[in-house]
Amino acid sequence: MRIAIDILIGISVFFAFAGVVGMLRMPDSFCRMQSSTNISTLGVLGVIIGGILYAAFFLGDAGMAVKLAGMGLFYIITSPISGHAICKGAYKHGVRPEKEMVCDKYGEDMVEEE
Amino acid sequence: MMTELAFFAICFVVLAFCLLIRLILGPSVADRAVAADSIDILADMALILFALYSGRSVFLDIAFITALLGFIGSTIVARYLEGRL
């Protein structure tokens, strides 16, 4: 059981590391946002599941386990909302990648409407 | 007592400090907002692991409130960028 918890949290650390490296290396703003979703999905879920197992089997504290499950649900519900909001806000604000994107249907349709 | 938990928590804190580079350097406001959001999440993970390590659920409550404030903050920044605030 100890080893299972260690493996879960280790997976989480690995994906958080990949997300951080992606955020430092990616060429433009929108790709960096994709990498940050990497942190906020599997980087969170590994810790949450490992923490539930640890709190239930080693600490014997059911309150902590339930609270952790609630936190996981909260993360899963809110992280896409803030990601979508920042992405759309950045596009409307005028952030564009330096290198041309392959295709930009959203920009074309916005020009047509105006 | 599992000392690995403290070790993993230190890993998360180091990753959060690496992300500080993007927060300082980021060319646009959106980059800074995303980096701040991610730092918030990583600090939350460190807090959860420390709460498990010390066995006190006070730190869990602090992590919950930090997550809530981070969500509200990044959403408000996004709304400001969109020009509706």
Next chain:
Amino acid sequence: MKKSSFPAVLSTAILLYLFWLLITGQIVSIFRGDFSVQVLIAGVIVSLLVAVFSARFFIHEKAFYLWNPMRLINLLLYALIIFPIELVKANVDVAIRALKPSLPVNPGIVKVPVDVKSEYAQSMVANSITLTPGTITMDITEEDGQTNYYIHWIDVATQDPKEAGDAIKGTLEKWTRRIWE
């Protein structure tokens, strides 16, 4: 602003009350038998008050639509088995992309048609797409009866709307339609 109906207020209040029990730590005490009555009653009052003012932001259509065994089983199956598989696949893909020295990204924004009708289903598909790394929903528009999503995709394989839609949200949309329709 629409006026909120009674079932909407009731369902929002139940949700808020569950959150109250979670935050105050009473949800375990109820099973153990040492709960405090004051905290429970205060929770009822506070959650009803908040629900009266905020229900119209949450619930627009049928409030107790999910209260049906078939739909609940489908939702649990989707949330516990189908979606995590997609999530892990996409996560590994983006992590490999970020760690490779050559950095193989090919970003672009594609337009994808979606065939689900109700508001809940649309927001569920959009949130599922955003939650998988590699794709972010940017906007939802509706033109002559056809709903379109604009999706930022980190690796544009095809610009054709139908094929891109299948590649991004094939299974997700099928299961969402099974839940909500």
